[in-house]
Amino acid sequence: MDRSEIREEVLDILKDIAPDEDLSDLKDEQSFREQMELDSMDFLDIVMELRKRHRIQIPEDDYVNLASMNSTVEYLEPHMSDIERV
Template identity: 45%
Template sequence: MTREEIRAAVLDAIVAVVPGTRQSDIKDETPIRDQLDMDSMDFINFVVELDERLAVAVPESDYGRLATVNGCIEYLARTLAGGPPPVGSGPAGS
């Protein structure tokens, strides 16, 4: 899966959780929860959407890696490639 395909899946997952969001308005570097005012229920639903679209069950301990769209792409790309998740974490996600 290419990074562009992963990015598309991430954006689709966000829109599924926060209906009415325009994908073009989502900034890749800004924390997703901050820009869309997502609460903890939204975030866990986002993780569920990623699991359904990409078959990646992100462990709770890695939620922080999903803070931004770029963080999601980085994390998911490595996970789908079978490699270790990237080092470092963003804000807690749950």
């Protein structure tokens, strides 16, 4: 997957976790928590969904890298480079 495909995948996961949120104005550089009403359980759901969909293991120490869209895509890019989007 390239950066744009990873971004779309993250958006898809966010839509599933927070279906009432309007993601059309999501700012890539701003924290998800500042823009959306995500609690810690929602955040864990994002991590678990990445594991379920793509078998990506994200250590708890790395959760800080998933704060915004930019940091999430940057973190996931090396982990998802060999994955093809279906």
